[in-house]
Amino acid sequence: MKRQYDMLVIGGGPGGALAAKTAADKGLSVCLVEKRPAIGVPVRCAEGIGKELLTDFIPPDPKWIATEIERAELVAPDDFSMLLEPKMAGSEVGYVLDRKVFDRELVWKAAEAGAETYVKARATAPIMRNGAVAGAVIEQHGKTYEVNAKITIAADGIESKFAKWAGIDTTVPLREIETCAQYLMTGIDIDAQMTSFYLGNEVAPAGYVWIFPKGKGLANVGIGIGGGKSGAGHRAKDYLDRFVARKFPNGKSIELIVGGVSVCKPLSCTVADNMLIVGDAARISDPITGGGIYNALYTGRLAAETAIAALEKGDTRKAALMPYDTTWRSSPMGKALERNYAVKEVFVGLSDEKLNAIVHSISKINLEEFSTLTLITELIKANPSLLLELKHLKAFL
Amino acid sequence: MLNIRRDICGYCGACVSVCPEGALELVDAFLTVDTACINCGICEKVCPLGALEVVKE
Numbered sequence: 001m002k003r004q005y006d007m008l009v010i011g012g013g014p015g016g017a018l019a020a021k022t023a024a025d026k027g028l029s030v031c032l033v034e035k036r037p038a039i040g041v042p043v044r045c046a047e048g049i050g051k052e053l054l055t056d057f058i059p060p061d062p063k064w065i066a067t068e069i070e071r072a073e074l075v076a077p078d079d080f081s082m083l084l085e086p087k088m089a090g091s092e093v094g095y096v097l098d099r100k101v102f103d104r105e106l107v108w109k110a111a112e113a114g115a116e117t118y119v120k121a122r123a124t125a126p127i128m129r130n131g132a133v134a135g136a137v138i139e140q141h142g143k144t145y146e147v148n149a150k151i152t153i154a155a156d157g158i159e160s161k162f163a164k165w166a167g168i169d170t171t172v173p174l175r176e177i178e179t180c181a182q183y184l185m186t187g188i189d190i191d192a193q194m195t196s197f198y199l200g201n202e203v204a205p206a207g208y209v210w211i212f213p214k215g216k217g218l219a220n221v222g223i224g225i226g227g228g229k230s231g232a233g234h235r236a237k238d239y240l241d242r243f244v245a246r247k248f249p250n251g252k253s254i255e256l257i258v259g260g261v262s263v264c265k266p267l268s269c270t271v272a273d274n275m276l277i278v279g280d281a282a283r284i285s286d287p288i289t290g291g292g293i294y295n296a297l298y299t300g301r302l303a304a305e306t307a308i309a310a311l312e313k314g315d316t317r318k319a320a321l322m323p324y325d326t327t328w329r330s331s332p333m334g335k336a337l338e339r340n341y342a343v344k345e346v347f348v349g350l351s352d353e354k355l356n357a358i359v360h361s362i363s364k365i366n367l368e369e370f371s372t373l374t375l376i377t378e379l380i381k382a383n384p385s386l387l388l389e390l391k392h393l394k395a396f397l
Numbered sequence: 398m399l400n401i402r403r404d405i406c407g408y409c410g411a412c413v414s415v416c417p418e419g420a421l422e423l424v425d426a427f428l429t430v431d432t433a434c435i436n437c438g439i440c441e442k443v444c445p446l447g448a449l450e451v452v453k454e
């Protein structure tokens with residue numbers, strides 16, 4: 001590890017990997033540190049992503065695609081199911097990934113582009129100079145290194161501490177975190193091309209249960225519940241165990257995954273002098289779906305592009321990095337975050353009766369485009385009363 | 398005092414993100430708590446596995 005780099009990236013998830021690759025591709029000296037001994041392990045993800053979202057960054061590769069998804073179902077609290085299919089039946093709309101392989105591939109691409117990568121290397125404090133971040137103290141194998149950098153990217157995920165250490169409040173409010181548990185299950189009777197989402201206050205209060213297939217009879221079966229609903233005897237794992245006992249009594253678990261997903265508003269500002277915050281660390285997972293892979297990839301790349309431009313001009317102060325913040329906020333991703341936050345606030349308050357009525361209103365939708373926006377629009381068409389509750393959303397829809 | 402049950406913890410970091418005092422830190426595969434902890438119990442609630450307990454002194 002050297003003493004000085006153009007860019008230091010904290011965290012080897014999708015956000016950090018894309019930032020490091022983008023900067024290294026442009027010839028910057030880049031150091032990426034990941035505190036875990038293996039990239040992407042243990043997994044903290046249900047591994048689902050929309051097809052068109054991914055292809056923007058990396059060509060699909062069977063190495064890290066577990067299954068192609070062609071349809072989805074939304075299951076009401078009373079077990080009635082609404083089928084969602086693309087207009088062109090039989091065309092795939094999304095993938096369930098193998099994040100272990102996917103994340104490693106992304107970091108490998110960053111390394112190939114010229115970035116230095118260090119695992120089991122943890123940032124323990126920022127180096128602060130005149131009130132601005134100037135790198136980080138890194139601990140690896142019992143040694144401590146002072147790594148200086150012109151730009152530091154905080155890509156340290158849900159448990160992000162780096163920006164906090166530098167003075168930015170990143171605390172997620174308890175009621176705005178989804179606390180999650182998931183089994184990778186085998187020997188279960190599922191449609192291997194369909195994802196399922198189960199709603200209901202009994203099944204998953206302020207959240208949902210998902211079944212994301214990874215092959216024949218194999219799937220990620222998981223749950224997220226609102227942090228405010230979690231406590232002794234009624235935690236995410238308790239709800240999941242109940243669901244699994246009812247739905248897949250003969251299934252076998254071959255992996256347990258736990259995690260947290262923020263469904264709050266993004267950080268009020270995602271840049272500071274010499275620092276940009278990307279991915280989960282910026283609190284930019286989708287408030288409805290909890291999806292954050294695309295958001296991390298997109299902001300990771302954008303942060304590096306902004307940093308490159310700032311370095312060329314020799315000014316990396318906050319104002320010079322602001323284009324990163326304003327660009328992602330006005331992007332389709334930023335707009336979706338704003339809209340979906342407002343929709344989520346309404347949906348977490350709905351009773352099971354109301355949820356039943358909404359799902360019963362349509363038994364099958366052929367979606368023009370597979371997105372939460374088109375789904376919400378269709379649901380509102382079939383449930384005009386929803387519009388009353390969502391009226392402050394008119395501007396978005 | 399916050400008791401961390403390492404035999405239960407799945408080192409996922411959910412608790413770290415909600416701690417208002419920044420008292421928790423995930424060091425690779427184990428969780429630590431420092432003296433900034435005010436025993437507020439937020440982390441205890443959020444844990445998907447129930448690995449945390451605030452113990453009255």
Ligand SMILES: Cc1cc2nc3c(=O)[nH]c(=O)nc-3n(C[C@H](O)[C@H](O)[C@H](O)COP(=O)(O)OP(=O)(O)OC[C@H]3O[C@@H](n4cnc5c(N)ncnc54)[C@H](O)[C@@H]3O)c2cc1C
Nearest residue numbers: 011013014015035045046047048123157259279280292293
């Ligand atoms: C149960 C669950 C299910 C999910 N399902 C989906 C899904 O189906 N689809 C989807 O799109 N998204 C999903 N997500 C969200 C998705 O996993 C995240 O949004 C995504 O991983 C964010 O990428 P990232 O690069 O920002 O952070 P991460 O992937 O979390 O990477 C951050 C990295 O930083 C490292 N790190 C942290 N602190 C330090 C430090 N001090 N020094 C060095 N390294 C450090 C961490 O070890 C970690 O490897 C899910 C999340 C959970 C918890």
Ligand code: SF4
Nearest residue numbers: 406407409410412444
């Ligand atoms: S939330 Fe629970 S399982 Fe996750 S790191 Fe904290 S104590 Fe461990």
Ligand code: SF4
Nearest residue numbers: 416434435437438440
């Ligand atoms: S009890 Fe409160 S202050 Fe202490 S570690 Fe948990 S969340 Fe942080």
